[in-house]
Amino acid sequence: MAIQPDQLDQSGLELAAMLKHLRKQAGLSGVRLAARCNMSQSKVSRIEGNRVRPSLVDVEQILKGLGASPTVAAEVMALARITQTEWQGRRALHRKGLDKKQLELAGIEASTTDFRYFLLSMATGLLATPEYIKESIADTPPAQQAKAVAMKLERQAVLLDRSKRFRFILTEQAVKYPLVAPDAMAMQVDRLISLSRQGNIQIGVLPIGVKFSSTPLSTFTVYDDRLATIETDLGAAVFRSPKDICSLLDRFSRYESYVIVGDDARELLTQWAWTFRR
Numbered sequence: 001m002a003i004q005p006d007q008l009d010q011s012g013l014e015l016a017a018m019l020k021h022l023r024k025q026a027g028l029s030g031v032r033l034a035a036r037c038n039m040s041q042s043k044v045s046r047i048e049g050n051r052v053r054p055s056l057v058d059v060e061q062i063l064k065g066l067g068a069s070p071t072v073a074a075e076v077m078a079l080a081r082i083t084q085t086e087w088q089g090r091r092a093l094h095r096k097g098l099d100k101k102q103l104e105l106a107g108i109e110a111s112t113t114d115f116r117y118f119l120l121s122m123a124t125g126l127l128a129t130p131e132y133i134k135e136s137i138a139d140t141p142p143a144q145q146a147k148a149v150a151m152k153l154e155r156q157a158v159l160l161d162r163s164k165r166f167r168f169i170l171t172e173q174a175v176k177y178p179l180v181a182p183d184a185m186a187m188q189v190d191r192l193i194s195l196s197r198q199g200n201i202q203i204g205v206l207p208i209g210v211k212f213s214s215t216p217l218s219t220f221t222v223y224d225d226r227l228a229t230i231e232t233d234l235g236a237a238v239f240r241s242p243k244d245i246c247s248l249l250d251r252f253s254r255y256e257s258y259v260i261v262g263d264d265a266r267e268l269l270t271q272w273a274w275t276f277r278r
Contacts, residue, residue, distance in 0.1 A: 204259025
């Protein structure tokens with residue numbers, strides 16, 4: 001199913017209205033349904049009022065309490081999965097302020113142990129030099145840029161936490177995309193080489209000549225097995241559904257079987273750094 005950003009805005013309202021309709025159709029009060037689901041009546045009310053986002057387990061319990069048919073349950077669960085996805089448009093993020101986004105990311109990173117990044121076209125902020133970071137947010141309001149760069153650099157401290165494991169897969173295009181001047185690009189690649197020697201960080205490279213997928217590619221990140229994001233130039237979709245996250249984990253594992261790592265990756269990265277120096 002292709003999910004459009006406008007669907008994400010309406011899905012919560014639709015799910016709340018559908019659950020409320022099914023409850024009334026079953027002739028149940030909120031109190032009786034709550035008792036059947038081992039759930040508080042206030043929670044049922046908040047779910048039906050779209051004041052709280054129900055988990056997939058919550059929706060399954062409600063459908064069971066309603067005695068919904070398999071056909072109806074499948075339809076509702078499909079909608080519930082969409083509600084577990086949040087769209088964060090780039091324009092809206094700029095209006096909100098990049099500093100708030102950086103605080104949000106820092107919070108996610110603090111509570112995550114296992115990180116997986118698939119980087120299609122550019123390096124992510126955790127791997128970037130200050131000059132690379134500054135250029136990557138050049139389209140943001142000037143008043144936000146200095147603070148955003150500082151916060152992105154501050155977030156890199158999470159890489160030093162040896163209790164956390166980081167796995168990065170970068171395509172050749174992501175490594176070599178000339179975002180900054182050649183000498184600065186050489187330093188950016190040098191940073192990747194340096195980080196690849198750290199025990200809790202694996203940097204894998206996918207050269208252009210390697211065919212590792214037959215489907216369209218997107219940059220994505222998976223935090224443990226509880227949260228994932230897929231990024232485009234227009235914004236990012238945030239996934240919380242276990243089924244969606246599992247799909248991305250499987251995809252990452254497939255890609256990982258093709259990557260070049262360790263000394264071989266460092267040798268290749270060194271060659272690419274020298275192409276910028278020449």
